[in-house]
Structure formats: C-alpha cells, structure tokens
Amino acid sequence: MKTPISDFIEEYKSKDPLRFHTPGHKGVGSLGYETEDITEIAGADSLYFASGIIEESEQNASKLFGSYKTFYSCEGSSLSIRAMLYLAMTNRKAQQGNFVLATRNAHSSFITASQLLGFDVEWIFGEKSYLSSDLTEEKLEKVLGSVDILPFALYVTSPDYLGNMLDIEALSRVCKKYGILLLVDNAHGAYLKFLTPSLHPLDLGADMCCDSAHKTLPVLTGGGYLHISKANPALARGAKGALALFGSTSPSYLILNSLDRANAYLESGYVQRLNDFVSLANDAKKHLRVSGFEVLVSEPLKLVIATKSIGYYGYELGSLLEKMNIYPEFYDRDFIVFMLSPEKPESLLALESALLSLVRKPAIRENAPKVMQAKKLLTPREALFCQKEDVSIDDANGRILGASAISCPPAVSLVVCGEMINDDIISACKYYGIKSLTVIR
Template sequence: MMKTPIYDFLNKYKSENNIRFHMPGHKGRGPNELKAVSPYDITEISRADFLFDTSNNGIISESEKNASQLFNSALSLYSTEGSTLAIKTMLYLAVRGKSRKILAARNVHKSFINACALIDIDVDWLYTGMALNSVCTINLTSTDLENALSAYKKGELPSAVYITTPDYLGNILNVKSLSNVCKKYDIPLLVDNAHGAYLNFLTENLHPLSLGADICCDSAHKTLPCLTGGAYLHISNNTRDEFKNRAAVKEAMQIFATTSPSYLILESIDLCNRILNDKKYIGRLNQLCKRVKKLKAEIKSIGFKVIDEPCTEPLKLVLLTNELGINGKELLCLLEKHNIFCEYADESAVVLMISPENNEDDFNALLSALKDIKKEANNHSCFYKDNYINIQPAEKKMSIRDALFSKTETVPIDKALGRICASSVSICPPCIPLVISGEVFDRNAINLLKRYSIFSVNVVQ
C-alpha cells in the first residue's frame, strides 16, 4: 500500500492532542460542529513540513514523490488553491527570462486571464476550430497550430503554447500531435487539464503528460476522491531542465499562493495518491468507463442526443438538448425537479460529471428522470432552437493588465459598442471569458453577452 506521510502525521498529532500554543485558533477542539475535521486542520509546525519549502525532505515532499511516481512525472507538486494556482505558476515559469507572449486556444478558463493580468502576459489567440455551438470547445488541430506558429517572424515566437483539454464539454484535443508541433518550434506546451486528472489511470492513458505536454495542472478535486481545492502541478520528464528544478518551481508557486495552505486538503491529496495506487480502485474506474458508455447508449435510446466518442472523455455525460426542442437550462431545471443536480447547462447542452463514487442507483434515477422528461416533451410541442453565435476574433486595444488596472465605469450593454472591456466578462460555470480585458466590444460580442443575459459591463473610462 502506498504510504500516506501527511495523513499519518496528522493522525498522530491529533491523537496526541498537541494543538495548544500555535495556530489555528480552534486548537483542534472547537467549534463543536467542526470537530470531525478541526483536529486535522493544523498549520506549519515543526515536523509538519511547509508546502513551499524548497528542500526535499519533509512529509509533503515525500508525498509529492508518491504523486510523481503515480503520474510518471519529473515533479508533481501540490496546490491547495486548485488549478488556479498551478496555472499562474506554469505561466510564470514559461515566461520568466523570456518574452511575455503566449499563444493560447481561446476557450481558456478565467484563471488564465487573471494570471495574464498579474504577470502582464500578452496573449495571441487561436480561434481556429472554435465550435459553432459552444464557447467551451475549440477543435484545435496540429495543422492549425503549425499554421499559427509558422506565421511568426524568427525571434518573435511565443514563449509557450497553452491549451485547455479536456474542455468543459469533455472534448479532448490530440495532445500528442500538438506537442509534436511545439517540439518542432522548441516551445513548451502547457495544458490546463483541470478536468482530466483521472485520464492518467485509464487502460489507454489519455493524460496530457503522457502524450507530450511539458507542464500541466490537474484539479484533483474535480474528478478524484479529493477535497475541493486539491490540485497537482505536473512537470514532464521530457521537458527543459529549468522546469524540473523543484526548488525553482516551489519558489514560483509561492509568489502567488497563500502562506497558510490547508493541511486538510494536503491530507486529502496524500490519501488520494494511496487510492490511485490501488489496483482495485483503478479496476473500478475502468469498469465505470464501460458502464458510462452503456449509460450513454441507454440515454440515446430514450431519445436524447449525447456527445460521444472518439474525442470525448469517458466520464463526462453531455446531453445535447436542441434536437429535442428544449433549452439546456430548461432541461437542467426539469432534472432538478427529479433531484438530479448537474454540473452545468447552457442553451444547448447539459453537463453531468461521473466518478467511481457514483452507483447504479444514481444511473437509474437519471434514466428514470430522463424518461419522464421525454414523455412530457412528447406531450407538449417544444420549439426551442438555439441561434448559435460564438466568440469571434476581437480587436485588442490594450493589454489585459492595463485594461484591468485602468479607471472604469459600468455601462448598459447597448452603450458598450466600441468601448474597451475593463474587466473580462464570463458566465460561471464554465468561467470562459466571452470578452477579455483590453478587447473592444463589437456587435458580435454584445449579442453574445445578451444571449447569456449579461446586460451591463465595465469599460475603460
């Protein structure tokens, strides 16, 4: 069984009732309502190591070595502040000492934009392959990337390429072929794999690190049995030596991080490693993928359309609703009436996330709800048809950072035409910015925002 150094330490500390004269204020004893967890919620005391310690010999570094063994990485470092912290760190590492330009596929999560504002990164956007019916998906191919990189003048290439895969709808990019293009130009490939930590444990390993990414982040909490906030920052064995320097990566991470990382979350990542090292769990995970494949077929036979293989991750279930004449958000509400709570819905899709903690009862409840909803839909005539519009290339007038730090005013959306966006506008989830700080609001952007019921925005004064 894989060792759990953080969990073991906390357990021992708890049994010794040792929290007396140091933080936190609850001392592991109160309040009553939190007694199940407060004894494990310690801070950096002697022997407890420190998340950003650059030496290599405490309980956290021991646990991180376990993680790197599991993910076959040079380094797998922990974040208690989600992928959000890992994204800031990887961007900083990529541009340090180089040009602060990154080439990124446009369907980024807003944590990327915030990191760019903090680090003052200039982004060239890739829109090619933006799917017509969703802001979430961009079907970027190696040819698109090759075309984009070959258009740069010598000496002006970006410091990294940044992609999001899997995306919020579960679509997976061909990381291997994209990585080959990056290698040709000697540019690191950074991957937001927030939704794909579990891909490393499938019979066919689909994790970006195993397919050629240089650095990637995994939100362990999204798909693995880990507390919210727990994430990994992985560095590949096959990347530049400067990225593999543990002390340098820790230094980079602590620039953006809290000095009080949660030991509860660290402990849960530590335990998660042990679970991921258990053949039985991995067997269950792979069995579940087969079960979900069958579930998707069952759902299709009821009359719903689902996003299916080959390029979708197995544990996301995405119902496409327009074929039924229903708005996705409407379907989400109908499902909630049946006590089925989903991850996300927009006008044309509903997203459900499945993990090995789900069981047959959950699947049966879902199938039965969908059958009822389908019957109701048959009895009423449903006319909903989404008027698909999508993010279009926008004129950039200021850097993300300058726009975000400028004086702003809030205006109704119809008065925003031609003005510069101050704070990026997104809907959450999926937290993909529709208009980004520094871009000019054009007619398409305004229509897109109205479609998402956004009626006022912040513009540069």
C-alpha cells in the same frame, strides 16, 4: 503507498495536544474536522519549502502520475496555472516573444496570469462553441509557420467544459518542432492518467500541466497538482517558488491530507474501478442516444447533452432536474453538463432514468452565436490598471472591456479585457443572459 501527511495528522490528533498555534479553533468546534485542521507546525513540513512529509507525499504523487515532479496546490488549478505560466515565462528563449499562443476557450485564471505576469496573448479562435477549441496539428503548424516571432508557449485547455479533448500528442509534435513549450490546462482530466491506455497530457507530450484533483478524483475542493514532465526537468527548479508567488502561506492541511490519501487510494484498484465505470458510462450514453438525446462525443467522465433537440434550454432542464434532487455541474442555453464518477456508480443509473422520464417537446430551433473575434486595443494587463465603470449591455458598443463578464462555471470569456465590444459581442452576451459589462472609463 504510504500516507505520510495523513499519518502525521492522525498521530498528532491522538496525542490530544495543547495547541498554541493557528488555526484559532484549537482543534475543537462543531464542524467535526477541526482536530485534523492543523498548520505548518514542527514535523508537519512546509508546503513551499517541503523537505519532510509533504515532500515525501509529493514524491508519491510524482510516481503515480509518472511525472518528473508533481507539486501540490491547495488552491486548485487556478494557482497551478499561474505558477506554470511564470515557469514558462522564466524559461523563455532569447528569440521568443513575450507572448503565449492560446486557444480562446481559456479559463479566467489564464487571463489573470497574463495580467499578473505581463505576458501578452495571441488567441487561436475556433469554429465551435466559445467553450471548445478545434485546434489541430495542421492548424497549429500553419499558425507557427507564419509568425515572425515565436511565442514562448502554446497553452491549450483539454478537456474543456464540454468534454472536448484535443490531440495533445499531435500538438506536442508541432511544439517540439518549433521549440516552444506545450502547457495544458488539464483541470478536468486528472483521472485521464488511470484510463487504459492513459490519456493524461503528460503521457502525450505536454511539458507541464495542471490538474484539479478535486474535480474528478476523490479529493477535497481546492486540491490540485502541477505536473512537470520528465522530458523537461529543468522546469521543476523554480516550481515551489512559482507556487509560493501566488499562493497563500497558510495551506489547508485538510486538503493536503486528502491529496496524500488519494495517492494510496489511486494506487490500489482504482484503474480497474475507473475502467469498469467508463464502460457503464458509455452504455448510459448509448441508451440516451438511442432514446433521442443529443449526447456530445466527450471525455469518458462527462455526460454532455445538447438540450434544444428535445425541446429544452439547458437551464430549463437543469432546474427541472434540481427539483428532482439531481444537481448538474453546469448548464447554459444550449448544454447541460454532468460530471460522472466511479465513486458512486449507482447515481448514474438514477440520472439515466430521470433523463429518460422527461417529457420530450418539439425541438427549439435556435443557433448559438458564432465565436466572435474582437479587436484588441489593450493587453489584459493594461486593461487591469485602468479606471472602470459598469454599463448596461445596450450602452456597451464601442467600449473596451475592463473585467471578465462571465463567472465560474465556466469562467470562459466571450470577450477578453482590453478588447473592444461590438454588436456581435453584444448579441452574444444577450444570448447568454449578460445584462451589463464592466468597461474602461
């Protein structure tokens, strides 16, 4: 597969040009990659008006992912999510309401999309951790079968931060039956395309999905995709405009270059490398289970351990490992999450032996709070434009949340802006170490 963006940059670099354009470093500096950091000069195409090398590279990505069209994002899935919701909203059918049905474990960029675009959200709560959803075909059928007005889309996060995957194929059947779009936050699952068989949401019936290429593929941070399914090509019509609506006019060519090169990389032997690595990862998970670790069932490239059964809080285990120069993706009171990769398979063995060397302690008997439902008094957008103040968690009962209380990772809210804070939410916040909240004045 050709790499038109990469080739252009290499050629430009080799000419040692006089750069009278941005960026201000002019191709020199101590970072080492300034020569490759260019902007939308002649021949370099333009991300949101692509008709040259970027368009060609995006077409390569579309082929690779089997999409109708794949568009690049230099601002991760966060940008693709906003664009995807704008596209879904502008394709809303007359009889559908201005709201999205969404699983509650949505990333904060979904909530900011709702605030920016003004659609409302009907949440589907689950029984599991606030980070995961247990939405099934039957449950979705029940929800959609009982509403007076249909939403314009179902929005689900799969895989989620704990590696839980929903049955996208089954959910897609229900969405088709009710004529609503299925949008998947596949930020954690770009690699699913290259499993045998593919578990990528586009192959399972999603109309659109976002992938953070940078999370699981060898792509620089910020690199992502917005994919449009062949089943719904009309959605592609406004996609560039939708991305431009929220994105910077100065896309990073370092990121575009890495997305471009990833196409060639993924096309040549990656399927084999990934699938071989998945076997290794499965073996490691088995060894850990046999040795007493509570390893969650998860998507292949995540290792998720419920740590209390070996006597540690997730954050305790996290800092122990950091002292051993091992850095997990995420940990909280209950879990520690490692993102595995075929790029450096030997790290997996080092991680496994570090985990096996840990001193086991008596189990910590403490349950995480149940997922709590809060009363919605304002839409997320209404809450956005209110005056706010910060209050101690002990003074938050009865107040309305004004701004998200959880940073990234995992950027999944226990309570959403516009909802009333109650005792259960206060206990949950305390459980997760949240000491103050931003509330509406």
